[in-house]
Amino acid sequence: MHDPSARGNDFFKCDFCLSAWSEDRQMVEGHRGALICVKCLTLAYAQVVTQDAGQAAPAGVACTLCLEQRTQKHWRSPLRDEAWACERCIRQSGQVLEKDPDSGWTRPGRG
Ligand SMILES: [Zn+2]
Ligand SMILES: [Zn+2]
Numbered sequence: 001m002h003d004p005s006a007r008g009n010d011f012f013k014c015d016f017c018l019s020a021w022s023e024d025r026q027m028v029e030g031h032r033g034a035l036i037c038v039k040c041l042t043l044a045y046a047q048v049v050t051q052d053a054g055q056a057a058p059a060g061v062a063c064t065l066c067l068e069q070r071t072q073k074h075w076r077s078p079l080r081d082e083a084w085a086c087e088r089c090i091r092q093s094g095q096v097l098e099k100d101p102d103s104g105w106t107r108p109g110r111g
Pocket of ligand 2: 066
């Protein structure tokens with residue numbers, strides 16, 4: 001999310017943990033300024049993709065990143081109950097980070 005009350009790096013906050021952007025906390029942008037940081041994405045990717053342990057979002061709940069209600073598995077933020085990320089967004093965000101040499105991100109392995 002974008003925090004209009006903050007300046008500089010604090011303007012950019014992860015929708016899933018509310019941490020601000022920093023050198024070691026890069027972000028991937030979803031629709032309408034939604035943001036997920038690398039740390040949340042790593043958790044989400046490990047749970048939903050690597051461990052195949054995502055959960056269905058309740059009826060009426062849309063993915064925070066794409067704003068669509070999907071039937072696939074989701075990751076729910078442990079810090080913000082209302083923040084959900086669908087598997088599609090998690091995979092896409094992972095691809096974006098993998099292609100970005102500055103991110104240094106690699107998809108989490110098993111165990
Ligand atoms: Zn985060
Ligand atoms: Zn999504």
